[in-house]
Amino acid sequence: MTRKITPKRLQEIADEITERIAGESERGVVADYIPELAKVDLNRFGIAILPVETEECIVAGDADVPFSIQSISKVFALTLALEKVGATLWSRVGREPSGDPFNSIVQLEYEKGIPRNPFINPGAIVLADVLMDNQGPDKAIEQILGLCQRLANDQSMRIDGDVAASEMKTGGRNRALAHFMAAEGNLRGDVEDVLKIYFHQCSIAMSCRQLAMAGRFLASAGHLSGGEDPTVTPERARRINALMMTCGQYDASGEFAFRIGIPAKSGVGGGILGIVPGIASVVAWCPGLDAKGNSLLATRAFEELVRTIGWSVFGPI
Amino acid sequence: MTRKITPKRLQEIADEITERIAGESERGVVADYIPELAKVDLNRFGIAILPVETEECIVAGDADVPFSIQSISKVFALTLALEKVGATLWSRVGREPSGDPFNSIVQLEYEKGIPRNPFINPGAIVLADVLMDNQGPDKAIEQILGLCQRLANDQSMRIDGDVAASEMKTGGRNRALAHFMAAEGNLRGDVEDVLKIYFHQCSIAMSCRQLAMAGRFLASAGHLSGGEDPTVTPERARRINALMMTCGQYDASGEFAFRIGIPAKSGVGGGILGIVPGIASVVAWCPGLDAKGNSLLATRAFEELVRTIGWSVFGPI
Amino acid sequence: MTRKITPKRLQEIADEITERIAGESERGVVADYIPELAKVDLNRFGIAILPVETEECIVAGDADVPFSIQSISKVFALTLALEKVGATLWSRVGREPSGDPFNSIVQLEYEKGIPRNPFINPGAIVLADVLMDNQGPDKAIEQILGLCQRLANDQSMRIDGDVAASEMKTGGRNRALAHFMAAEGNLRGDVEDVLKIYFHQCSIAMSCRQLAMAGRFLASAGHLSGGEDPTVTPERARRINALMMTCGQYDASGEFAFRIGIPAKSGVGGGILGIVPGIASVVAWCPGLDAKGNSLLATRAFEELVRTIGWSVFGPI
């Protein structure tokens, strides 16, 4: 195993991957449930690699083009929710993979309104409810965005209002899940307020570079660069990583662990945030999705990158 | 993070854990579906730690008392099945966590007889069918036992015939699963023959020390000590580890990843085989189970050991 | 078989049943999800028998005390919805028993938002959506109440506003079902408006006597007494009766058919409307429910009445 690798070599690898991805003809399908996602160009691809010990982010392709982070936002919401209520969170949401899509509502019904984990939609809706507690939805949205800005050290980051508005309009299934949990007593705030938080956090737009910055604390045991206070304890960073490993890619989490072997979280905007513990954060983005809702080519990019370098947590090359 | 640690320090830690476990009054419940498991003494506890670079196994407690490895055998059956048919295996069994127990048969029905992963019972029954192909059940059983003996470098290892006989008698639910898969075309051999393999592999008896030896190839990228040929390629070792992480502890795999953070496989005999990639194999055994069927105190022992030393794959301390 | 029976004999039977029910100590449990239902006296019992060929209703006990008809209202909503859209209704709701409660949401998910039948809650919510089409919810509520008033020839009938308000507040699970169907495209109107209709129709209060009058058209091939126009064709009356038989008692419809053998619809207010085709409509009311949500003693009353007289549709005595 060689985990040490120079920035120059990383740049070469990133460039090679970008070139190879550009040549792929089968690119998946963009999410089309809202027009803002449906119109994103399938040919976009960006990658950003940010080692823990440096400020210099290795980037290639469209790494500075903002995209909708969607479910990747659940990582930041979880970080905030744990900060707010600590381990009591786990009485309201589980820590087990879910076997979606079969179980989306089935399992919620079977388990009396307790979602299997914080990365499936009902779990993230519970997080939103936790974050709203005793403050309006707008304050909670501000906090999530604020955390991302602070982590990425970039105040220019924004929520895409059009995406948020479209999400609000088309979110019937999430609305159903939320009302179901409310009926079971696992949602305390007003359902529409809670959903407002959820839909807005999903609509945060970031570039690969920004997202690599925002997620790096998970690779560095919670430490931020520049001597700032750590965001989370090392133990909490490890635990969030564990959840990303077992639950981060919808119903393809096992597959991602099998093929790639690092904690990661995907979103239907086509982005994937990967964590190489102790080494680096990595983001790849390509809008076309596979049948399970994960980016087809961002997954491919991770596979090539991580295996070339030997970054799997599951063992040396 | 300090992953380097002296054998002396490891021995101290093992002894401390053994002492602490001895003092626990809540010890779980032994599996009682067959008399051979039901009669095992709840006070038994053993631990074995085998670093990759040495022949010297650190042990404490009842580390040399043989116990029924049960589902841990699925790791060795998987290794053999992959050797036999390679990646074509994955057309007959998936790689995703399952959300047991809710889904045991439900999900099999929903997914047309393709088990979610090789570590749930129907998945392991498919492995048995793969291993039997073109030879009788006895030959396949011999191969699994033979692999374990070779890996552990210990020809004294045996199948417990009483356990096997009891398993055969009480295995109605596994029989149902097997016939269901046969009806769906995912079992080719005679159902009773296939089950014979499955029940016999579950009845292999090993001590903590033997099992740590037998499993160490997964910590060492497939390499065996003593200059022998590697058992599996590094990539295959990583992939088996990935499956142990996402699917190794029944419906508590997410929890084990969250709390402990290393690939591991449990059995209802009370044993757990854990892999610290590149570092060591670890086995803990304590017969009392928790509600999900994993050893209550072997899990606790892993939690203390791995966190004390900082062996989680999810990040530095 | 003797289906002919004098009013005098019917009165004797009704009185005997009422007396026997009064002596029962095990009376079930009142629905307690809203205070208005929870406070109803468990000792209430009423029965009304209305032969098709007469204006004289045989009554006993509290047959003139109004109670919340709850799910029995689905019979009237179905009648109206069929009048409005005819057989096209069946593209949006099925005609098969559902196997509740296991399937409440499960099955709706499995069948893409098409409820199994119009008598389970999601089915009735679809009816409400059909009735609202192109008019506000208030107009639709007015029509349902108006139909009941006309059928019972009693303008004094009212919706219990307190019940309706409480239903609106506690209806989270129905809200979830409605949003889920909206997400699947099987609800067209505003979800809250649709639910308003549904909750208000459930809150109609009728006495046994009124309800027997209102339901009698189903026993008389759609004909109303007094020479008025028929409400429905004979074929439609038969079909509604068929649905009551196979789906009218939640997950105890098979049991009711088995023990009693006439089409009937129950409500959690404790009422049951039964139809003896060609012979009579019958209503019994007793607020205590059994484990499946049907009135324990109203069911008992039906069993005694129908078997004494030999009114089962399944064969002569």
Add this chain to the structure above:
Amino acid sequence: MTRKITPKRLQEIADEITERIAGESERGVVADYIPELAKVDLNRFGIAILPVETEECIVAGDADVPFSIQSISKVFALTLALEKVGATLWSRVGREPSGDPFNSIVQLEYEKGIPRNPFINPGAIVLADVLMDNQGPDKAIEQILGLCQRLANDQSMRIDGDVAASEMKTGGRNRALAHFMAAEGNLRGDVEDVLKIYFHQCSIAMSCRQLAMAGRFLASAGHLSGGEDPTVTPERARRINALMMTCGQYDASGEFAFRIGIPAKSGVGGGILGIVPGIASVVAWCPGLDAKGNSLLATRAFEELVRTIGWSVFGPI
């Protein structure tokens, strides 16, 4: 309503229906899981109507050609099982419609090995276990066949050995169900023995005429013609009819009740036995099945017959 109808008129109606069915081009698909069923001619059609008060059976088309009665045999097995163990049967099998196919194993798992009703396969397998109790499978098979022969007053009736042999070979799914119930303690005999009974009863061959004779006791309150002892009490006949109504047509029982309105039991051999309580037994047979496994054109024939004459139990014309 005119339920009285002359034999001459019945013959005319039967002839008309037979002619109309002959002209249908869309005829469904024969069951093809075993060659014996797959090779039956799609153009076959027979009908037999046997009024309760006469020995003269009205027949048309291929009413004297034997076909495999398949699931219709469950009616006779139920009759025998009730004779053998009475109401204690209901502790081992339910009386509710099942919502197949979704629930075939799901529901059995959810309900701990207690099938929903005696007409779904696991329910019928329990009946077979009841019938075998304390005697070998061959004796039980003999009893079922013997009952059919006695009811039809025809000793020439036979089990089709080729069908039975093929069923035994392909019955994996039923085998799975049986082993599952055995594991749950709801099957007491040897699984293969029990299945032998089940598969043999399904392989009884009867013509429409024979089957109408065999089933008529259900239309006549249990009475047999010719002064013989009644087969069942009137109450039991009613109850069997009730089960046929709510559970007799797999997952189209609600539909059959809705469209036709009499108790009936279908089989994948293409036959349907219908009961008009107090009036007649009716059998139609046409081998092509619809998507739910019921004969497409035998169902059509019932619809025409029963509606022409007004034989629905749900109300007068």
